[in-house]
Amino acid sequence: MSKIALIGFDADDTLWKSEDYFREAEATFLEIVGRYEDVSASAQALYAIQSRNIALFGYGVKGMVLSMIEAAVEFTNARISAKDIHRIVEIGKAMLDHPVELLPGISDAVRQVAESYPLVLITKGDLFHQERKVAVSGLTEVFQRIEIVSEKNEASYERLFKEFAVDPAEFLMVGNSLRSDIAPVIELGGMGIHVPYHVTWVHEHAEISAGIERFRTAHSAADIPAMIQALAESPTP
Amino acid sequence: MSKIALIGFDADDTLWKSEDYFREAEATFLEIVGRYEDVSASAQALYAIQSRNIALFGYGVKGMVLSMIEAAVEFTNARISAKDIHRIVEIGKAMLDHPVELLPGISDAVRQVAESYPLVLITKGDLFHQERKVAVSGLTEVFQRIEIVSEKNEASYERLFKEFAVDPAEFLMVGNSLRSDIAPVIELGGMGIHVPYHVTWVHEHAEISAGIERFRTAHSAADIPAMIQALAESPTP
Numbered sequence: 094m095s096k097i098a099l100i101g102f103d104a105d106d107t108l109w110k111s112e113d114y115f116r117e118a119e120a121t122f123l124e125i126v127g128r129y130e131d132v133s134a135s136a137q138a139l140y141a142i143q144s145r146n147i148a149l150f151g152y153g154v155k156g157m158v159l160s161m162i163e164a165a166v167e168f169t170n171a172r173i174s175a176k177d178i179h180r181i182v183e184i185g186k187a188m189l190d191h192p193v194e195l196l197p198g199i200s201d202a203v204r205q206v207a208e209s210y211p212l213v214l215i216t217k218g219d220l221f222h223q224e225r226k227v228a229v230s231g232l233t234e235v236f237q238r239i240e241i242v243s244e245k246n247e248a249s250y251e252r253l254f255k256e257f258a259v260d261p262a263e264f265l266m267v268g269n270s271l272r273s274d275i276a277p278v279i280e281l282g283g284m285g286i287h288v289p290y291h292v293t294w295v296h297e298h299a300e301i302s303a304g305i306e307r308f309r310t311a312h313s314a315a316d317i318p319a320m321i322q323a324l325a326e327s328p329t330p
Numbered sequence: 331m332s333k334i335a336l337i338g339f340d341a342d343d344t345l346w347k348s349e350d351y352f353r354e355a356e357a358t359f360l361e362i363v364g365r366y367e368d369v370s371a372s373a374q375a376l377y378a379i380q381s382r383n384i385a386l387f388g389y390g391v392k393g394m395v396l397s398m399i400e401a402a403v404e405f406t407n408a409r410i411s412a413k414d415i416h417r418i419v420e421i422g423k424a425m426l427d428h429p430v431e432l433l434p435g436i437s438d439a440v441r442q443v444a445e446s447y448p449l450v451l452i453t454k455g456d457l458f459h460q461e462r463k464v465a466v467s468g469l470t471e472v473f474q475r476i477e478i479v480s481e482k483n484e485a486s487y488e489r490l491f492k493e494f495a496v497d498p499a500e501f502l503m504v505g506n507s508l509r510s511d512i513a514p515v516i517e518l519g520g521m522g523i524h525v526p527y528h529v530t531w532v533h534e535h536a537e538i539s540a541g542i543e544r545f546r547t548a549h550s551a552a553d554i555p556a557m558i559q560a561l562a563e564s565p566t567p
Contacts, residue, residue, distance in 0.1 A: 149426045151458025155392035162399065162419055171412040178415050179403045182396055189386045220457040221388025221480040238493065241478075243458045256475065 095325040099259045103268030104216035106290040110194040118184045122161050125177050129169040139164045151243050153219030158185035193229045198314035205318045213238045217245050245273035284324050286311050332562040336496045340505030341453035343527040347431040355421045359398050362414050366406040376401045388480050390456030395422035430466040435551035442555045450475045454482050482510035521561050523548050
C-alpha cells in the first residue's frame with residue numbers, strides 16, 4: 094500500500110519557465126540604468142533593495158518592478174527620466190502578459206502521477222499572476238486545489254496540511270527550490286522530490302541536512318513518476 | 331434549526347478601514363502631478379488607467395502604484411521627475427505599512443457570531459498585504475479559514491463552496507460591496523448582509539434585483555448578529 098496520500102507540485106520553474114524571465118528583466122533594467130551610471134555592482138545592489146522590500150511587497154512581478162523603480166532612482170541619483178521609468182513598468186507588464194511555457198516532459202509526468210494520486214498546486218507570488226498562469230497552462234483540472242501562499246515555510250505547510258486534512262508523513266512535495274519546496278516539508282516529516290532548474294534565484298538557495306531517506310533529486314521531469322512510486326513503496330524509516 | 335452552515339466576512343471596509351487610504355493616496359497623487367499639469371480631469375483618467383490594468387495587475391496597492399506611475403508619466407508628458415515618481419512609490423509603501431484600524435463594533439460583532447457559526451474570511455487584493463492585515467488585526471483565530479481570491483464573482487464563490495463543502499443556500503456573506511460580496515452570493519442562492527461603508531470605490535457599485543428576501547442591510551456592525559439570527563430562522567422561501 095502506498096505511503097502517499099497527497100502530492101504537492103510547485104509551479105514556477107517546476108511546471109513552467111519563470112526565473113529566466115526574471116533574469117531577462119534584470120538585464121533590461123541594467124541596460125536602462127546603464128545609460129546613466131556604471132552598473133557593474135548594480136545587480137547586487139538591486140537584490141539588496143528587493144530583499145529589503147519583500148517584507149512589504151512579498152514575491153512576484155509587481156513587487157519586483159516597484160523595487161526596480163526605487164533602485165533606478167537611487168542608482169542614478171534621481172537623474173533617470175520618466176520615459177525610462179515607464180520602460181521599467183513595461184518590463185513588468187510584459188512579464189505579466191508573457192505566454193506560459195511548460196518545461197519539457199512535465200505535462201506528461203504530472204498527468205501520469207495524477208492517475209494514481211490527488212495533486213495540489215502550491216506556489217507563491219502574485220495571486221493574480223499565478224492564477225492566470227495556471228489557467229493558461231491547461232493543467233487546472235489536473236489539480237484538486239490551487240494554493241497560492243505568501244511564503245513557503247514550515248508554518249504555511251502546517252496550515253495547508255491541516256486544511257487538506259493530511260498527515261505530513263503522507264505528503265510529498267515536488268519542486269525546484271530546496272528552500273521553499275523541499276526543506277520545510279522534509280523538516281515536518283514529509284517527502285520531497287527536488288527537480289533542479291538551470292537557474293535558481295539566490296534567495297531560494299538552501300541545503301538539506303536531515304531526512305535524506307525521504308528526499309530524492311530528479312534530473313528530468315520524466316523521472317518523477319517512477320521516483321514517486323519508489324518513495325511510496327519504500328519502507329517507513 | 332438554523333439554515334446557516336457557514337458565514338463569510340469580507341475584510342477591507344467591512345472589518346477595517348481601507349478605501350479611505352486609497353482616497354488619501356489618490357489625493358496625494360493628484361497633488362504631486364498637479365505641480366506639472368492641471369489635474370481637474372485626472373481622477374477620472376487615473377481610474378480609466380487602473381481599470382485597464384486590472385486585467386494584468388489585479389487588485390491591491392502594488393497594482394495601484396504601478397498604474398499611478400503610468401498615469402503620472404502620461405499626464406505630465408513624461409516631464410515628471412524621478413524624485414516625484416519615487417514619492418508615488420512611497421505612497422504605496424506607506425499604505426502597505428499602515429496600522430490596521432478595525433471599524434467600530436466589528437470586533438465584538440464578529441466574535442459574537444463566531445460563538446454560533448463557523449466563519450471564513452473572503453477577501454481580494456494583494457495576498458501578502460491581506461495576510462499581513464489579518465495577522466495584525468488580532469482576528470486570525472476567529473476565522474476557520476482565510477481565503478484571498480483574485481476576483482469575487484460567481485465562479486470564485488462556486489469554487490469556494492465546493493472547497494468548503496457547503497450548500498450555497500446555507501451560506502451567508504457579510505460585506506460592504508454589493509458587487510463583490512452580496513450580488514454573486516445571492517445569485518447563487520445564498521444569503522447576504524450588506525454593511526455599507528461611507529465611501530465605495532466606483533468599481534464596486536452594483537444593484538441587487540433578485541433574492542431580496544435573502545438580503546439585509548446593516549447600518550451598524552452591532553446589528554449584524556441579530557440580523558444573522560433573523561435570516562437563520564426565517565422560513566425558507
